[in-house]
Amino acid sequence: MRDFSVPPLVEPPRSGGLADTVYQVAAQEPQRIQLARRAPGAAGWSEVTAAAFRDEVTALAKGLLASGVRFGDRVGIMARTRYEWTQFSYALWSIGAQVVPIYPTSSSEQVSWILADSRAVACVVEHEDDAMTVGAACDGLPTLKRIWQLDGGCVRQLSRLGRDIPDETVHSHRAAVDPNSPAAITYTSGTTGRPKGCVVTHANFAVECDTLQAGWGALAAAPGEQPAILVFLPLAHVYGLMVQVYCLRAGVRLGHQPEITTGELLPALASFRPTFLFAVPYVFEKIVSRARLSAADAGRTEAFDKAMDVAVRFAEAQEARRERSGPGPSPALRLRHRMYDRLIYRRLRAVLGGRVRHAVSGGSALSRTLGLLFAGIGITVYDGYGLTETTGAVTGQPLGRTKFGTVGRPLPGSAVHIAPDGEIWVRGGTVFAGYLNDPQGTAEVLRDGWFATGDLGSLDQDGYLSITGRKKDVIITSGGKSVAPAVLEERVRAHPLISQCLLVGDNRPYVAALITLDPEALVHWQRVHQKQADAGWGAVSDTDLQEEIQRVVVTANTAVSRAESIRAFRILPVEFSVGQGLLTPSLKLRRRAIVKAYAADIDELYAG
Incomplete structure (x- = not known):
């Protein structure tokens, strides 16, 4: 099969921008718990209502206006995943400004290129070291006028600075935002050369997140339970930024975790107790690896390995029954699976806080074996595929019809085409507007509405996509x-x-x-x-x-x-x-x- 498409589930927005969600939810449900935040070194989480978050965003937006940021300006954010990242992005969107995410691990040369290419007027950094990195590049950045430091209390300072600006000034800026206005200039990872700035619009994010909510929102939590998601992916990456927008649009309780190492992440998951997980294959691999080492320390390596084998075989048998190619798990396999669920699988689920039953994996393809393993222990991982240029996922596993080892089918409203040389082309409302300052590069990848991804793959008879590599690799x-x-x-x-x-x-x-x-x-x-x-x-x-x-x-x-x-x-x-x-x-x-x-x-x- 060369082509496959899925009809849309949602209509693209006709007016407004991403920040409207903050104000609409606060007006309708002011006491709704919108976020949770944790002070450095603290174990517990403090809840933030929709009304409180709106007030924080408005105050910060007024401070940005008072400091000289204007409609259409671009502001860099160079920080790990933390609460203030979300405050700043929504404050900037409230006044029609654009976010320029910068990885905090970037070199001075990379920072200089991104700020110069985007013509950023200001940059938010996390701490003094980051400020020095940006400062070292300032001589070649004539448009950069401000550097704000999160650990230096810049949110409080800016909020104080804008106290005399009427709230209505923010709302008048917000009303001028159009769905096709750029929301973020997200730079590619630069695996094959200098990073390119992808112009991602408010509509791109809205279509992506609304499609996920319409098609998969029922998986986010048990009936009657408010969904809760801990974001630990870098918000400087389009995947993490998309998850943030999804949480605010879908009414999901959002928490932030800056470190992805297992030593930092697992305790945060245990205390936050998410109901759903957005992650990358590395996280799922490390969870299993850490669990196996713990079993080995207790002298139970053989039992653990047998339990993992049973989990894979159980999920494989369930998949075969779903595809009508097998009878499903045998009575003996079901019995062993129930035994290991009591002894081992429930402990693995507890590592994630005990409430996660479904997850999404992105960033790179999840192996078939790992997908089956997690399904067997009671957590179905919906693998997907996307790029910076597609605002995150452009394919995903259909609800209840996972094919492990593939990255699913096109999301509703999207289409996939396999070119004669095996390259994957995609089309849909999440495809970016083009590369900033690079019409030639844009013309090379956007062809009559199709985006040529540079990745290689194939479609099976049911429209499921498998990734086989990257052309340049x-x-x-x-x-x-x-x-x-x-x-x-x-x-x-x-x-x-x-x-x-x-x-x-x-x-x-x-x-x-x-x-x-x-x-x-x-x-x-x-x-x-x-x-x-x-x-x-x-x-x-x-x-x-x-x-x-x-x-x-x-x-x-x-x-x-x-x-x-x-x-x-x-x-x-x-x-x-x-x-x-x-x-x-x-x-x-x-x-x-x-x-x-x-x-x-x-x-x-x-x-x-």
């Missing part, structure tokens, strides 16, 4: 063999010891791999094998560890032909990280940067 060996690395990389990463895997081999005689290890899993492996604790080169050169990884690679190679298989690998002593510039903030591999950083290691892989 395809490796062409010196023998002329084209290799899409995604399948092999995913299979290698499935092993608990392995954190990341990057295939190389362009213009080389065969495919090789750079592999990093999960630090916690490595410590456990060393303890089990009575090895000296070591996280450096001594550990990765250990003969037993090399043999363990060799077995993983051999098993992964069974999924591909010999010409596509990994012939050599190198274990690296540290994980690729955002701070090194080797991962995007959404945790995708920056392939070119990694190949450049480890050029000597790659050369050694082919030295023989």
Whole structure:
């Protein structure tokens, strides 16, 4: 199949902008709990009503006007995911200004480029270090007039500054916002070059979020329970920003968590107790990995692995029955599943706060095995696919008809086309307006209403999309063999010891791999094998560890032909990280940067 489309569920907005939601909800249900916030280091959450949030947004919007921000101006926000991010975005939208999200891990050069390209008039930063990063770029930024620091109390200062401005001034600005007005200039991750500024409109966000609510809103919470979502994805990424807008539009209680590491995230989930989860595959992988390590520490690795196997087989049998290709779980499998639910699965659900039964995964494709595993433990993960240019998801798993291993079908109102070379093209109300200051780049990807994604994929007979790779990631060996690395990389990463895997081999005689290890899993492996604790080169050169990884690679190679298989690998002593510039903030591999950083290691892989 080459084309598939789904009729729309919602009408695009005819007037107004995103900030209208804040004022409408406050007028209709002033005491509705809209957000929850937590002071630094505090365990509990303070609830914020719709009326209180409206007043905060209005006061901040007046302060922005008093400081010189005008309709159509652009303001950078360079901070982790926190409450003030939401305050500022809605205050800016209230006066018709545009948000320019900037990752707090960005280098001075990246910050300078984004602020210069967007012609931002001001920038909100989190703390003094960020202020220094922005300040270092100021000489080349003639339009930048203000830097505000969250940890320096800028929200309070701005709110005080605007006290003499009438509320009506804010409302007159808000009334001038049109659905097609830009809401955000969201920059791509720059995995293949300089980041591009995507012009995302108020209508793009509204159509995306309203479609999700109309089609999947029933999954957000149990009947009679207010939905609650903890946002821990970067709000500087379109996925996180979309989740924020969804919560405000759908009446979901919204909380913020700045760190995504398991040590920080899991306690926050346990205390906030969300009813629904928006995450990336990394989070689901780490939850299972952490649980397995805990089981190993208690001497229950075998029982845990058996429980995970039962979960996968149970979900697979349910899927077969749903697709009318099998009878469903056998009585014996049901019995074992119920037993493990009492002993293990409920504890895994408790890690997420105990109330999550459905989740969404995005950012990159979720493996079929991981999707089945979570379904088997009682949490159905609806995998989707999207890009910065599509305001988040453009495909998703249909309600009650998940096909694990795919990224679902086009969202209602969207269409997918597979070009002759296998490239995925998409169309719909969530597709962006174009690249800022780049008409040539826009013309290259927007073709008669279709957006050429650069990703490769296929549609099955039911319209479900599978991602097979990215056009620019395809490796062409010196023998002329084209290799899409995604399948092999995913299979290698499935092993608990392995954190990341990057295939190389362009213009080389065969495919090789750079592999990093999960630090916690490595410590456990060393303890089990009575090895000296070591996280450096001594550990990765250990003969037993090399043999363990060799077995993983051999098993992964069974999924591909010999010409596509990994012939050599190198274990690296540290994980690729955002701070090194080797991962995007959404945790995708920056392939070119990694190949450049480890050029000597790659050369050694082919030295023989």
